[in-house]
Amino acid sequence: MVDLDRWLEIWSTLKANRLRTVLTALGVWWGIFMLVVMVAFGSSLRAGVSRNFAGLATNSVFVWGQRTSMPYGGLQPGRHVEYDTADIAALRRIEGIQYLAPRNQLGGFRGGFNVTYGTKTGNFGVMADYPEVQYVQTPLVLAGRFLDDGDLDERRKVAIIGKGVYEQLYAPGAEAIGTYIKISGVYFQVIGVTGSLRTGGEGDRDLNMITIPFTTFQQAFHAGDRVGWFAIVAKPEYGAAKIEAEVRRVLAERHKIAPDDDQAIGSFNAEKEFGKIQTVFWAIDIVLWIVGVMTLLAGMIGVSNIMLISVKERTKEIGLRKALGATPWSIVAMIVSETVALTTVAGYLGVVGGVAAVEGLGWLIAHMPDSPLGPPQIGLSTAWQATGLLVVAGLIAGLMPAAHAASIQPVEALRAE
Protein backbone atom coordinates (compact mmCIF):
# COMPACT_ATOMS: atom_id res chain seq x y z
CA MET A 1 0.00 0.00 0.00
CA VAL A 2 2.98 2.33 0.44
CA ASP A 3 3.78 1.91 -3.23
CA LEU A 4 4.31 5.48 -4.45
CA ASP A 5 3.65 4.36 -7.98
CA ARG A 6 0.19 3.22 -7.20
CA TRP A 7 -0.66 6.50 -5.51
CA LEU A 8 0.59 8.46 -8.47
CA GLU A 9 -1.58 6.27 -10.65
CA ILE A 10 -4.58 6.93 -8.38
CA TRP A 11 -3.85 10.64 -8.29
CA SER A 12 -3.76 10.85 -12.05
CA THR A 13 -7.13 9.07 -12.39
CA LEU A 14 -8.77 11.19 -9.72
CA LYS A 15 -7.39 14.33 -11.30
CA ALA A 16 -8.62 13.20 -14.69
CA ASN A 17 -12.21 13.01 -13.41
CA ARG A 18 -12.43 16.21 -11.39
CA LEU A 19 -16.17 16.69 -11.23
CA ARG A 20 -16.81 13.10 -10.25
CA THR A 21 -14.05 13.25 -7.64
CA VAL A 22 -15.44 16.44 -6.11
CA LEU A 23 -19.04 15.19 -6.07
CA THR A 24 -18.04 11.90 -4.50
CA ALA A 25 -15.89 13.62 -1.93
CA LEU A 26 -18.71 15.98 -1.03
CA GLY A 27 -20.96 13.16 0.20
CA VAL A 28 -18.33 11.76 2.51
CA TRP A 29 -17.27 15.24 3.58
CA TRP A 30 -20.81 16.04 4.64
CA GLY A 31 -21.21 12.72 6.46
CA ILE A 32 -18.14 13.10 8.59
CA PHE A 33 -18.80 16.81 9.11
CA MET A 34 -22.22 16.00 10.55
CA LEU A 35 -20.80 13.21 12.69
CA VAL A 36 -18.19 15.51 14.22
CA VAL A 37 -20.64 18.36 14.80
CA MET A 38 -23.21 16.06 16.38
CA VAL A 39 -20.78 14.32 18.70
CA ALA A 40 -19.51 17.74 19.76
CA PHE A 41 -23.08 18.88 20.30
CA GLY A 42 -23.60 15.88 22.56
CA SER A 43 -20.56 16.82 24.61
CA SER A 44 -21.84 20.39 24.78
CA LEU A 45 -25.19 19.22 26.11
CA ARG A 46 -23.46 17.02 28.64
CA ALA A 47 -21.18 19.81 29.80
CA GLY A 48 -24.17 22.12 30.15
CA VAL A 49 -26.19 19.75 32.28
CA SER A 50 -23.19 18.63 34.31
CA ARG A 51 -22.53 22.23 35.25
CA ASN A 52 -25.68 22.24 37.37
CA PHE A 53 -24.12 19.47 39.41
CA ALA A 54 -20.59 20.77 39.41
CA GLY A 55 -18.84 20.25 42.71
CA LEU A 56 -21.49 17.89 44.12
CA ALA A 57 -20.06 14.60 45.33
CA THR A 58 -21.58 11.83 43.24
CA ASN A 59 -21.96 9.57 46.26
CA SER A 60 -23.67 12.14 48.46
CA VAL A 61 -26.92 11.63 50.38
CA PHE A 62 -29.24 14.24 51.88
CA VAL A 63 -31.67 13.34 54.67
CA TRP A 64 -34.30 15.63 56.17
CA GLY A 65 -37.36 15.29 58.38
CA GLN A 66 -41.00 15.31 57.20
CA ARG A 67 -44.21 14.13 58.91
CA THR A 68 -45.09 10.61 59.97
CA SER A 69 -47.93 8.99 58.08
CA MET A 70 -48.47 5.93 60.28
CA PRO A 71 -49.10 5.36 63.96
CA TYR A 72 -46.22 3.60 65.64
CA GLY A 73 -45.28 2.68 69.19
CA GLY A 74 -48.49 4.24 70.53
CA LEU A 75 -47.87 7.54 68.77
CA GLN A 76 -50.31 9.23 66.39
CA PRO A 77 -49.44 9.87 62.74
CA GLY A 78 -48.77 13.44 61.59
CA ARG A 79 -45.88 14.11 63.96
CA HIS A 80 -43.11 16.38 62.67
CA VAL A 81 -39.82 14.58 62.56
CA GLU A 82 -37.07 16.80 63.94
CA TYR A 83 -33.45 15.88 64.46
CA ASP A 84 -31.04 16.93 67.18
CA THR A 85 -27.40 16.66 68.15
CA ALA A 86 -27.93 13.21 69.68
CA ASP A 87 -28.72 12.01 66.13
CA ILE A 88 -25.35 13.33 64.98
CA ALA A 89 -23.59 11.08 67.49
CA ALA A 90 -25.74 8.12 66.43
CA LEU A 91 -25.04 8.64 62.73
CA ARG A 92 -21.31 9.01 63.31
CA ARG A 93 -21.33 5.38 64.43
CA ILE A 94 -22.42 4.19 60.97
CA GLU A 95 -19.50 2.43 59.27
CA GLY A 96 -19.93 3.56 55.67
CA ILE A 97 -20.19 7.30 56.23
CA GLN A 98 -17.06 9.15 55.14
CA TYR A 99 -18.22 12.68 55.87
CA LEU A 100 -21.22 13.76 57.93
CA ALA A 101 -22.32 17.39 57.71
CA PRO A 102 -25.34 18.32 59.83
CA ARG A 103 -26.85 21.54 58.55
CA ASN A 104 -29.26 24.23 59.68
CA GLN A 105 -30.63 27.17 57.84
CA LEU A 106 -31.70 30.35 59.54
CA GLY A 107 -35.26 31.06 58.53
CA GLY A 108 -35.73 27.57 57.16
CA PHE A 109 -35.07 26.08 53.74
CA ARG A 110 -34.72 28.79 51.10
CA GLY A 111 -35.80 31.44 53.63
CA GLY A 112 -34.01 34.76 53.82
CA PHE A 113 -32.70 36.78 56.74
CA ASN A 114 -31.80 40.41 57.25
CA VAL A 115 -28.11 41.14 57.06
CA THR A 116 -26.52 44.56 57.55
CA TYR A 117 -23.10 45.95 56.76
CA GLY A 118 -22.61 49.65 57.54
CA THR A 119 -25.61 51.39 56.04
CA LYS A 120 -26.52 48.66 53.58
CA THR A 121 -29.00 45.90 54.22
CA GLY A 122 -29.90 42.76 52.31
CA ASN A 123 -31.94 39.63 52.63
CA PHE A 124 -29.88 36.46 52.40
CA GLY A 125 -30.03 32.82 53.33
CA VAL A 126 -27.85 31.86 56.28
CA MET A 127 -26.49 28.36 56.44
CA ALA A 128 -25.06 26.80 59.58
CA ASP A 129 -22.47 24.23 58.63
CA TYR A 130 -19.71 21.87 59.62
CA PRO A 131 -16.44 22.05 57.60
CA GLU A 132 -17.32 18.58 56.24
CA VAL A 133 -19.93 20.18 53.99
CA GLN A 134 -17.13 21.11 51.59
CA TYR A 135 -16.82 17.42 50.67
CA VAL A 136 -20.49 17.30 49.76
CA GLN A 137 -20.60 20.45 47.67
CA THR A 138 -17.18 21.88 46.84
CA PRO A 139 -17.14 25.61 47.64
CA LEU A 140 -15.32 27.97 45.30
CA VAL A 141 -13.31 30.14 47.70
CA LEU A 142 -12.51 33.45 45.99
CA ALA A 143 -10.90 35.18 48.99
CA GLY A 144 -10.02 34.23 52.59
CA ARG A 145 -10.86 30.69 53.70
CA PHE A 146 -13.68 28.23 54.34
CA LEU A 147 -14.79 26.93 57.78
CA ASP A 148 -12.38 24.84 59.85
CA ASP A 149 -12.68 22.71 62.99
CA GLY A 150 -11.38 25.55 65.15
CA ASP A 151 -14.33 27.73 64.15
CA LEU A 152 -16.68 24.98 65.30
CA ASP A 153 -14.85 24.09 68.54
CA GLU A 154 -14.58 27.69 69.69
CA ARG A 155 -17.97 28.70 68.36
CA ARG A 156 -16.37 31.64 66.60
CA LYS A 157 -18.65 34.32 65.25
CA VAL A 158 -17.25 34.13 61.71
CA ALA A 159 -19.01 34.10 58.34
CA ILE A 160 -18.25 33.19 54.77
CA ILE A 161 -20.25 35.29 52.35
CA GLY A 162 -21.21 34.53 48.77
CA LYS A 163 -20.10 36.81 45.97
CA GLY A 164 -23.67 38.07 45.49
CA VAL A 165 -23.79 39.10 49.14
CA TYR A 166 -20.46 40.91 48.77
CA GLU A 167 -21.65 42.77 45.68
CA GLN A 168 -24.83 43.91 47.40
CA LEU A 169 -23.32 45.01 50.74
CA TYR A 170 -19.85 46.24 49.79
CA ALA A 171 -18.59 49.01 47.52
CA PRO A 172 -16.89 47.60 44.44
CA GLY A 173 -13.32 46.63 45.25
CA ALA A 174 -13.74 47.08 49.01
CA GLU A 175 -11.93 44.59 51.29
CA ALA A 176 -14.46 42.30 52.97
CA ILE A 177 -12.18 39.97 54.91
CA GLY A 178 -11.95 41.08 58.53
CA THR A 179 -15.03 43.34 58.39
CA TYR A 180 -18.10 42.70 60.51
CA ILE A 181 -21.62 42.11 59.27
CA LYS A 182 -24.73 41.99 61.42
CA ILE A 183 -26.94 38.94 60.99
CA SER A 184 -30.22 39.24 62.86
CA GLY A 185 -28.62 41.53 65.41
CA VAL A 186 -25.49 39.47 65.97
CA TYR A 187 -22.10 40.56 64.62
CA PHE A 188 -19.99 38.14 62.60
CA GLN A 189 -16.51 38.65 61.19
CA VAL A 190 -16.18 37.89 57.46
CA ILE A 191 -13.39 35.37 56.88
CA GLY A 192 -14.08 34.30 53.29
CA VAL A 193 -15.86 35.11 50.04
CA THR A 194 -17.11 32.28 47.83
CA GLY A 195 -18.30 31.94 44.25
CA SER A 196 -20.00 28.86 42.86
CA LEU A 197 -19.05 26.06 40.52
CA ARG A 198 -22.67 25.77 39.57
CA THR A 199 -24.63 27.94 37.15
CA GLY A 200 -28.25 28.94 36.85
CA GLY A 201 -30.63 28.95 39.80
CA GLU A 202 -28.45 26.70 41.96
CA GLY A 203 -25.47 28.94 41.34
CA ASP A 204 -27.44 32.09 42.20
CA ARG A 205 -28.50 30.52 45.49
CA ASP A 206 -24.86 29.75 46.33
CA LEU A 207 -23.82 33.32 45.59
CA ASN A 208 -26.49 34.82 47.88
CA MET A 209 -25.71 32.60 50.84
CA ILE A 210 -23.86 33.23 54.07
CA THR A 211 -22.21 30.30 55.85
CA ILE A 212 -21.52 30.34 59.60
CA PRO A 213 -20.28 27.62 61.99
CA PHE A 214 -22.98 25.18 63.04
CA THR A 215 -22.12 25.45 66.73
CA THR A 216 -22.08 29.24 66.69
CA PHE A 217 -25.53 29.19 65.11
CA GLN A 218 -26.98 27.00 67.82
CA GLN A 219 -25.69 29.35 70.51
CA ALA A 220 -26.16 32.75 68.89
CA PHE A 221 -29.67 32.11 67.59
CA HIS A 222 -30.90 29.94 70.47
CA ALA A 223 -31.52 27.00 68.19
CA GLY A 224 -30.87 24.58 71.00
CA ASP A 225 -29.66 21.24 69.73
CA ARG A 226 -31.91 21.17 66.65
CA VAL A 227 -30.46 19.87 63.38
CA GLY A 228 -32.20 20.82 60.09
CA TRP A 229 -30.89 18.07 57.83
CA PHE A 230 -27.90 15.93 57.13
CA ALA A 231 -25.58 16.03 54.16
CA ILE A 232 -23.54 12.85 53.93
CA VAL A 233 -20.79 11.48 51.71
CA ALA A 234 -20.64 7.70 51.58
CA LYS A 235 -17.36 5.83 51.54
CA PRO A 236 -16.69 4.78 47.94
CA GLU A 237 -16.78 1.08 48.78
CA TYR A 238 -20.24 1.35 50.36
CA GLY A 239 -22.22 3.30 47.83
CA ALA A 240 -24.74 6.03 48.45
CA ALA A 241 -27.85 3.86 48.17
CA LYS A 242 -26.74 1.57 51.00
CA ILE A 243 -25.85 4.48 53.28
CA GLU A 244 -29.15 6.22 52.50
CA ALA A 245 -31.04 3.12 53.65
CA GLU A 246 -28.89 2.70 56.74
CA VAL A 247 -29.27 6.34 57.82
CA ARG A 248 -33.04 6.14 57.34
CA ARG A 249 -33.17 2.97 59.42
CA VAL A 250 -31.13 4.48 62.31
CA LEU A 251 -33.16 7.69 62.33
CA ALA A 252 -36.49 5.83 62.13
CA GLU A 253 -35.54 3.72 65.09
CA ARG A 254 -34.43 6.73 67.16
CA HIS A 255 -37.57 8.73 66.36
CA LYS A 256 -40.09 5.92 66.76
CA ILE A 257 -41.10 5.88 63.13
CA ALA A 258 -42.70 2.81 61.60
CA PRO A 259 -40.05 0.96 59.58
CA ASP A 260 -42.28 1.08 56.48
CA ASP A 261 -43.26 4.75 56.87
CA ASP A 262 -41.56 6.20 53.83
CA GLN A 263 -43.24 9.59 54.30
CA ALA A 264 -41.64 10.45 57.61
CA ILE A 265 -38.09 10.85 56.39
CA GLY A 266 -37.15 12.65 53.22
CA SER A 267 -33.95 11.79 51.44
CA PHE A 268 -32.13 12.40 48.18
CA ASN A 269 -29.45 10.17 46.78
CA ALA A 270 -27.20 11.97 44.30
CA GLU A 271 -25.76 8.69 43.06
CA LYS A 272 -29.17 7.61 41.81
CA GLU A 273 -29.75 10.96 40.12
CA PHE A 274 -26.32 10.89 38.53
CA GLY A 275 -27.04 7.41 37.30
CA LYS A 276 -30.28 8.55 35.67
CA ILE A 277 -28.58 11.50 33.99
CA GLN A 278 -25.72 9.30 32.90
CA THR A 279 -28.22 6.96 31.25
CA VAL A 280 -29.85 9.86 29.44
CA PHE A 281 -26.45 11.04 28.17
CA TRP A 282 -25.67 7.55 27.06
CA ALA A 283 -28.87 7.42 25.07
CA ILE A 284 -28.20 10.84 23.53
CA ASP A 285 -24.68 9.79 22.59
CA ILE A 286 -25.91 6.60 20.99
CA VAL A 287 -28.59 8.44 19.01
CA LEU A 288 -26.07 11.04 17.84
CA TRP A 289 -23.62 8.36 16.76
CA ILE A 290 -26.34 6.42 14.97
CA VAL A 291 -27.53 9.51 13.09
CA GLY A 292 -23.95 10.47 12.32
CA VAL A 293 -23.00 7.01 11.11
CA MET A 294 -26.18 6.84 9.01
CA THR A 295 -25.28 10.13 7.37
CA LEU A 296 -21.84 8.73 6.72
CA LEU A 297 -23.41 5.57 5.37
CA ALA A 298 -25.46 7.66 2.95
CA GLY A 299 -22.22 9.28 1.85
CA MET A 300 -20.66 5.85 1.43
CA ILE A 301 -23.51 4.57 -0.69
CA GLY A 302 -23.06 7.69 -2.78
CA VAL A 303 -19.39 6.91 -3.21
CA SER A 304 -20.13 3.31 -4.10
CA ASN A 305 -22.73 4.41 -6.62
CA ILE A 306 -20.54 6.96 -8.31
CA MET A 307 -17.59 4.56 -8.40
CA LEU A 308 -19.85 2.00 -10.04
CA ILE A 309 -20.86 4.51 -12.70
CA SER A 310 -17.24 5.46 -13.07
CA VAL A 311 -16.26 1.83 -13.57
CA LYS A 312 -18.87 1.56 -16.31
CA GLU A 313 -17.53 4.72 -17.89
CA ARG A 314 -14.04 3.34 -17.71
CA THR A 315 -14.91 -0.08 -19.13
CA LYS A 316 -12.63 0.60 -22.05
CA GLU A 317 -9.77 1.81 -19.90
CA ILE A 318 -10.04 -1.19 -17.59
CA GLY A 319 -10.27 -3.57 -20.55
CA LEU A 320 -7.19 -1.99 -22.06
CA ARG A 321 -5.28 -2.23 -18.79
CA LYS A 322 -6.16 -5.92 -18.69
CA ALA A 323 -4.99 -6.38 -22.27
CA LEU A 324 -1.71 -4.75 -21.28
CA GLY A 325 -1.23 -7.22 -18.45
CA ALA A 326 -3.27 -5.95 -15.48
CA THR A 327 -4.37 -8.83 -13.25
CA PRO A 328 -7.90 -8.81 -11.78
CA TRP A 329 -6.34 -8.23 -8.39
CA SER A 330 -4.49 -5.16 -9.59
CA ILE A 331 -7.79 -3.78 -10.94
CA VAL A 332 -9.53 -4.44 -7.62
CA ALA A 333 -6.66 -2.81 -5.77
CA MET A 334 -6.83 0.18 -8.09
CA ILE A 335 -10.56 0.82 -7.62
CA VAL A 336 -10.52 0.15 -3.86
CA SER A 337 -7.46 2.35 -3.38
CA GLU A 338 -9.13 5.14 -5.32
CA THR A 339 -12.21 4.88 -3.15
CA VAL A 340 -10.26 4.70 0.09
CA ALA A 341 -8.07 7.63 -0.93
CA LEU A 342 -11.12 9.63 -1.87
CA THR A 343 -13.09 8.88 1.29
CA THR A 344 -10.10 9.38 3.56
CA VAL A 345 -9.08 12.73 2.11
CA ALA A 346 -12.69 13.93 1.93
CA GLY A 347 -13.31 12.61 5.42
CA TYR A 348 -10.22 14.27 6.79
CA LEU A 349 -11.39 17.57 5.34
CA GLY A 350 -14.77 16.84 6.93
CA VAL A 351 -13.10 16.40 10.32
CA VAL A 352 -11.24 19.67 9.84
CA GLY A 353 -14.44 21.44 8.77
CA GLY A 354 -16.36 19.89 11.64
CA VAL A 355 -13.77 20.95 14.20
CA ALA A 356 -13.81 24.48 12.77
CA ALA A 357 -17.60 24.55 13.04
CA VAL A 358 -17.40 23.23 16.60
CA GLU A 359 -14.89 25.96 17.50
CA GLY A 360 -17.24 28.56 16.05
CA LEU A 361 -20.14 27.08 17.99
CA GLY A 362 -18.03 27.10 21.15
CA TRP A 363 -17.27 30.77 20.63
CA LEU A 364 -20.98 31.54 20.24
CA ILE A 365 -21.89 29.56 23.35
CA ALA A 366 -19.14 31.23 25.34
CA HIS A 367 -20.52 34.63 24.36
CA MET A 368 -24.10 33.73 25.13
CA PRO A 369 -25.17 34.69 28.67
CA ASP A 370 -26.74 31.89 30.71
CA SER A 371 -26.47 29.31 27.94
CA PRO A 372 -27.85 25.90 28.85
CA LEU A 373 -25.02 24.40 26.77
CA GLY A 374 -21.45 23.90 27.84
CA PRO A 375 -18.35 24.27 25.67
CA PRO A 376 -18.54 21.63 22.90
CA GLN A 377 -15.57 19.33 22.68
CA ILE A 378 -14.40 16.87 20.13
CA GLY A 379 -11.83 14.50 21.52
CA LEU A 380 -8.79 13.18 19.73
CA SER A 381 -10.16 9.67 20.19
CA THR A 382 -13.33 10.62 18.33
CA ALA A 383 -11.21 11.96 15.48
CA TRP A 384 -9.28 8.69 15.38
CA GLN A 385 -12.45 6.63 15.50
CA ALA A 386 -13.86 8.69 12.67
CA THR A 387 -10.69 8.23 10.62
CA GLY A 388 -10.73 4.47 11.16
CA LEU A 389 -14.39 4.44 10.24
CA LEU A 390 -13.59 6.29 7.02
CA VAL A 391 -10.92 3.88 5.86
CA VAL A 392 -13.25 0.96 6.53
CA ALA A 393 -16.11 2.83 4.87
CA GLY A 394 -13.95 3.47 1.82
CA LEU A 395 -12.96 -0.19 1.64
CA ILE A 396 -16.54 -1.37 1.80
CA ALA A 397 -17.75 1.29 -0.62
CA GLY A 398 -15.03 0.30 -3.08
CA LEU A 399 -15.62 -3.45 -2.99
CA MET A 400 -18.66 -3.73 -5.21
CA PRO A 401 -17.43 -1.38 -7.95
CA ALA A 402 -14.03 -3.08 -7.76
CA ALA A 403 -15.53 -6.55 -8.18
CA HIS A 404 -17.48 -5.26 -11.14
CA ALA A 405 -14.35 -3.73 -12.65
CA ALA A 406 -12.39 -6.95 -12.20
CA SER A 407 -15.08 -8.89 -14.06
CA ILE A 408 -14.82 -6.71 -17.17
CA GLN A 409 -13.62 -8.77 -20.11
CA PRO A 410 -10.98 -7.08 -22.24
CA VAL A 411 -12.70 -8.30 -25.43
CA GLU A 412 -15.98 -6.65 -24.58
CA ALA A 413 -14.23 -3.53 -23.49
CA LEU A 414 -12.18 -3.19 -26.65
CA ARG A 415 -15.06 -4.09 -28.90
CA ALA A 416 -17.14 -1.17 -27.66
CA GLU A 417 -16.47 1.39 -30.36
Added chain:
Amino acid sequence: MVRLDKINKYYRVGAHSLHVLRDVDLEIEPGEMVSIMGASGSGKSTLLNVLGILDGYERGEYWLDGTLMRDLNERKAAHYRNKFLGFVFQSFNLLPFKTAAENVALPLYYQKVPRRKRNRIAMQYLERVGLLDWAEHLPSEMSGGQKQRVAIARALIGKPRLILADEPTGALDSETSHQIMDLLTEIHQTGITMIVVTHEHDVAARTQRVIHLKDGRVEADP
Protein backbone atom coordinates in the same frame (compact mmCIF):
# COMPACT_ATOMS: atom_id res chain seq x y z
CA MET B 1 5.77 -19.27 -32.59
CA VAL B 2 2.03 -19.83 -32.98
CA ARG B 3 0.32 -23.13 -33.61
CA LEU B 4 -3.44 -23.54 -33.78
CA ASP B 5 -4.72 -27.07 -33.83
CA LYS B 6 -8.38 -27.51 -34.83
CA ILE B 7 -9.60 -24.53 -32.86
CA ASN B 8 -13.36 -24.33 -32.46
CA LYS B 9 -15.26 -21.50 -30.86
CA TYR B 10 -18.95 -20.87 -30.35
CA TYR B 11 -20.87 -17.81 -29.25
CA ARG B 12 -24.12 -18.28 -27.45
CA VAL B 13 -26.79 -16.04 -28.88
CA GLY B 14 -29.89 -16.61 -26.82
CA ALA B 15 -30.83 -20.29 -27.18
CA HIS B 16 -28.73 -20.67 -30.31
CA SER B 17 -25.07 -21.32 -30.54
CA LEU B 18 -23.06 -19.60 -33.23
CA HIS B 19 -20.11 -21.55 -34.53
CA VAL B 20 -17.57 -18.80 -35.23
CA LEU B 21 -14.31 -20.69 -35.60
CA ARG B 22 -14.42 -24.07 -37.31
CA ASP B 23 -11.41 -26.33 -37.03
CA VAL B 24 -8.92 -23.55 -37.56
CA ASP B 25 -5.41 -24.87 -38.14
CA LEU B 26 -2.65 -22.35 -38.34
CA GLU B 27 1.09 -22.31 -38.01
CA ILE B 28 3.13 -19.13 -37.85
CA GLU B 29 6.89 -19.32 -37.71
CA PRO B 30 8.98 -17.03 -35.51
CA GLY B 31 9.82 -13.81 -37.37
CA GLU B 32 6.96 -14.11 -39.83
CA MET B 33 4.68 -11.22 -40.75
CA VAL B 34 1.23 -12.51 -41.54
CA SER B 35 -2.04 -10.81 -42.38
CA ILE B 36 -5.49 -12.22 -41.76
CA MET B 37 -8.18 -11.10 -44.15
CA GLY B 38 -11.84 -11.78 -44.34
CA ALA B 39 -15.26 -10.16 -44.62
CA SER B 40 -16.93 -8.88 -41.48
CA GLY B 41 -18.40 -11.85 -39.65
CA SER B 42 -15.77 -14.17 -41.03
CA GLY B 43 -14.37 -14.64 -37.53
CA LYS B 44 -11.13 -12.74 -37.99
CA SER B 45 -11.61 -10.56 -34.89
CA THR B 46 -12.52 -13.63 -32.86
CA LEU B 47 -9.41 -15.37 -34.10
CA LEU B 48 -7.33 -12.37 -33.07
CA ASN B 49 -8.95 -12.38 -29.60
CA VAL B 50 -8.08 -16.05 -29.22
CA LEU B 51 -4.53 -15.39 -30.35
CA GLY B 52 -4.36 -12.44 -27.92
CA ILE B 53 -5.55 -14.62 -25.01
CA LEU B 54 -8.36 -12.11 -24.64
CA ASP B 55 -10.89 -14.83 -25.27
CA GLY B 56 -11.05 -18.58 -24.79
CA TYR B 57 -12.08 -21.39 -27.16
CA GLU B 58 -14.06 -24.60 -26.82
CA ARG B 59 -12.08 -27.23 -28.69
CA GLY B 60 -8.58 -27.57 -30.07
CA GLU B 61 -5.19 -26.43 -28.91
CA TYR B 62 -3.41 -23.11 -29.03
CA TRP B 63 0.36 -23.21 -28.54
CA LEU B 64 2.12 -19.90 -28.06
CA ASP B 65 5.92 -20.08 -28.03
CA GLY B 66 5.72 -23.70 -26.93
CA THR B 67 3.19 -23.11 -24.14
CA LEU B 68 -0.38 -24.41 -24.32
CA MET B 69 -2.82 -21.56 -23.83
CA ARG B 70 -5.86 -23.24 -22.49
CA ASP B 71 -8.30 -22.72 -19.61
CA LEU B 72 -6.05 -20.06 -18.16
CA ASN B 73 -7.21 -18.20 -15.11
CA GLU B 74 -7.28 -14.44 -15.41
CA ARG B 75 -4.05 -13.92 -13.55
CA LYS B 76 -2.16 -16.33 -15.81
CA ALA B 77 -3.73 -14.85 -18.92
CA ALA B 78 -2.70 -11.37 -17.79
CA HIS B 79 0.80 -12.63 -17.19
CA TYR B 80 1.14 -14.16 -20.68
CA ARG B 81 -0.36 -11.13 -22.37
CA ASN B 82 2.09 -8.92 -20.56
CA LYS B 83 5.07 -11.15 -21.29
CA PHE B 84 4.45 -12.40 -24.86
CA LEU B 85 2.11 -10.02 -26.59
CA GLY B 86 1.84 -6.48 -27.86
CA PHE B 87 -1.46 -5.06 -29.09
CA VAL B 88 -2.14 -2.39 -31.67
CA PHE B 89 -5.79 -1.41 -32.08
CA GLN B 90 -7.76 0.33 -34.77
CA SER B 91 -8.92 3.02 -32.35
CA PHE B 92 -5.50 3.33 -30.68
CA ASN B 93 -6.95 2.89 -27.15
CA LEU B 94 -4.68 5.38 -25.47
CA LEU B 95 -5.71 6.58 -22.00
CA PRO B 96 -6.86 10.16 -22.63
CA PHE B 97 -5.66 11.52 -19.30
CA LYS B 98 -2.11 10.24 -19.65
CA THR B 99 0.70 11.78 -21.68
CA ALA B 100 2.25 9.92 -24.58
CA ALA B 101 5.17 8.84 -22.41
CA GLU B 102 2.88 7.60 -19.62
CA ASN B 103 0.76 5.67 -22.12
CA VAL B 104 3.84 4.00 -23.51
CA ALA B 105 5.11 3.13 -20.02
CA LEU B 106 1.82 1.53 -18.88
CA PRO B 107 2.69 -2.13 -19.64
CA LEU B 108 5.86 -1.76 -17.57
CA TYR B 109 3.75 -0.56 -14.63
CA TYR B 110 2.15 -3.99 -14.63
CA GLN B 111 5.59 -5.57 -14.78
CA LYS B 112 6.40 -3.63 -11.59
CA VAL B 113 9.21 -1.68 -13.22
CA PRO B 114 10.04 1.38 -11.09
CA ARG B 115 8.67 4.68 -12.36
CA ARG B 116 11.94 6.37 -13.23
CA LYS B 117 13.20 3.41 -15.18
CA ARG B 118 9.86 2.96 -16.85
CA ASN B 119 9.80 6.56 -18.04
CA ARG B 120 13.35 6.35 -19.31
CA ILE B 121 12.54 3.25 -21.34
CA ALA B 122 9.35 4.89 -22.61
CA MET B 123 11.43 7.75 -23.95
CA GLN B 124 13.64 5.33 -25.86
CA TYR B 125 10.63 3.79 -27.53
CA LEU B 126 9.07 7.15 -28.29
CA GLU B 127 12.31 8.10 -29.97
CA ARG B 128 12.15 4.93 -31.99
CA VAL B 129 8.74 5.85 -33.38
CA GLY B 130 9.92 9.42 -33.93
CA LEU B 131 7.81 11.13 -31.26
CA LEU B 132 10.35 12.09 -28.63
CA ASP B 133 9.24 15.73 -28.81
CA TRP B 134 5.66 14.72 -28.15
CA ALA B 135 6.36 12.80 -24.93
CA GLU B 136 4.54 15.21 -22.66
CA HIS B 137 1.52 15.71 -24.91
CA LEU B 138 -1.89 14.25 -24.28
CA PRO B 139 -3.45 12.00 -26.96
CA SER B 140 -6.07 14.68 -27.66
CA GLU B 141 -3.31 16.96 -28.89
CA MET B 142 -2.05 14.44 -31.45
CA SER B 143 -3.03 13.37 -34.96
CA GLY B 144 -4.29 9.86 -35.70
CA GLY B 145 -0.96 8.79 -37.13
CA GLN B 146 0.89 10.07 -34.08
CA LYS B 147 -1.53 8.28 -31.75
CA GLN B 148 -0.99 5.02 -33.58
CA ARG B 149 2.78 5.49 -33.27
CA VAL B 150 2.38 5.97 -29.53
CA ALA B 151 0.27 2.79 -29.43
CA ILE B 152 2.97 0.93 -31.37
CA ALA B 153 5.63 2.16 -28.93
CA ARG B 154 3.41 0.90 -26.12
CA ALA B 155 3.07 -2.49 -27.82
CA LEU B 156 6.84 -2.72 -28.14
CA ILE B 157 7.89 -1.64 -24.68
CA GLY B 158 7.19 -5.01 -23.07
CA LYS B 159 9.57 -6.70 -25.54
CA PRO B 160 6.83 -8.98 -26.92
CA ARG B 161 7.46 -12.03 -29.08
CA LEU B 162 4.29 -11.43 -31.02
CA ILE B 163 2.53 -8.24 -32.04
CA LEU B 164 -1.17 -8.44 -32.83
CA ALA B 165 -2.47 -5.53 -34.86
CA ASP B 166 -6.23 -5.24 -35.30
CA GLU B 167 -6.93 -3.04 -38.35
CA PRO B 168 -3.99 -0.78 -37.45
CA THR B 169 -4.67 1.56 -40.36
CA GLY B 170 -8.45 1.37 -40.26
CA ALA B 171 -8.85 4.89 -38.87
CA LEU B 172 -6.11 6.54 -40.90
CA ASP B 173 -5.86 8.15 -44.34
CA SER B 174 -3.88 6.32 -46.99
CA GLU B 175 -0.73 8.42 -46.63
CA THR B 176 -0.58 7.90 -42.87
CA SER B 177 -1.52 4.24 -43.36
CA HIS B 178 1.51 3.94 -45.52
CA GLN B 179 3.79 5.42 -42.87
CA ILE B 180 2.36 3.17 -40.17
CA MET B 181 2.87 0.11 -42.34
CA ASP B 182 6.47 1.27 -42.93
CA LEU B 183 6.95 1.42 -39.20
CA LEU B 184 5.40 -2.01 -38.63
CA THR B 185 7.53 -3.51 -41.40
CA GLU B 186 10.62 -1.95 -39.86
CA ILE B 187 9.75 -3.44 -36.48
CA HIS B 188 9.14 -6.79 -38.09
CA GLN B 189 12.60 -6.64 -39.56
CA THR B 190 14.07 -6.55 -36.03
CA GLY B 191 12.75 -10.08 -35.65
CA ILE B 192 9.36 -9.73 -34.02
CA THR B 193 6.57 -11.96 -35.24
CA MET B 194 3.57 -9.95 -36.39
CA ILE B 195 -0.06 -10.72 -37.19
CA VAL B 196 -2.12 -8.00 -38.83
CA VAL B 197 -5.86 -8.24 -39.18
CA THR B 198 -7.09 -6.10 -42.04
CA HIS B 199 -9.56 -5.86 -44.88
CA GLU B 200 -7.35 -3.59 -46.98
CA HIS B 201 -5.55 -5.35 -49.79
CA ASP B 202 -2.60 -2.97 -49.96
CA VAL B 203 -1.98 -3.52 -46.27
CA ALA B 204 -2.14 -7.29 -46.74
CA ALA B 205 0.14 -7.00 -49.72
CA ARG B 206 2.93 -5.71 -47.49
CA THR B 207 2.95 -8.87 -45.37
CA GLN B 208 4.74 -12.09 -46.22
CA ARG B 209 1.69 -14.29 -46.07
CA VAL B 210 -2.06 -13.69 -46.26
CA ILE B 211 -4.53 -15.96 -44.54
CA HIS B 212 -8.10 -15.71 -45.78
CA LEU B 213 -10.88 -16.49 -43.41
CA LYS B 214 -14.42 -17.24 -44.49
CA ASP B 215 -17.29 -18.38 -42.28
CA GLY B 216 -14.90 -19.33 -39.54
CA ARG B 217 -12.66 -21.46 -41.74
CA VAL B 218 -9.21 -20.84 -43.10
CA GLU B 219 -9.85 -20.61 -46.81
CA ALA B 220 -6.47 -20.19 -48.38
CA ASP B 221 -3.16 -20.56 -46.67
CA PRO B 222 -0.65 -21.08 -49.42
